[in-house]
Amino acid sequence: MGLAVGASTGTIGGGGGLIVSDAAGSYLARIASGEVWRLAITGSGISAISPSGGGSTPATRLHVVAADGLAPILVNGRPYR
Numbered sequence: 001m002g003l004a005v006g007a008s009t010g011t012i013g014g015g016g017g018l019i020v021s022d023a024a025g026s027y028l029a030r031i032a033s034g035e036v037w038r039l040a041i042t043g044s045g046i047s048a049i050s051p052s053g054g055g056s057t058p059a060t061r062l063h064v065v066a067a068d069g070l071a072p073i074l075v076n077g078r079p080y081r
Helices: none
Strands: 009-016 018-022 027-033 036-042 047-050 062-066 073-075 078-079
Touching: 009 018, 009 027, 018 073, 036 073, 047 062
Parallel strands: none
Antiparallel strands: 009 036, 009 073, 018 027, 018 062, 036 047, 073 078
16 A cells, blocks of 8 residues: 555554564554554655654565454555555
8 A cells, every 4th residue: 555646654553463574574663552653755865753753764665464464454535464
């Protein structure tokens, strides 16, 4: 799935924890269960920004997966599997 064309930010979260990695599979962040992080264009790519303001390393593509492999991922408040 992707962000809407022209959107500069979006949100991700989930009922379970999430793992964020780049296209090469390098670990970038872990999102705790129930947290909502912001995805934003930063510098040379997209970063996952925590509620406290810390961000992942920018990447051209982010992969977000449920830590348990089963829980839905919320994108802009909508659940996806």
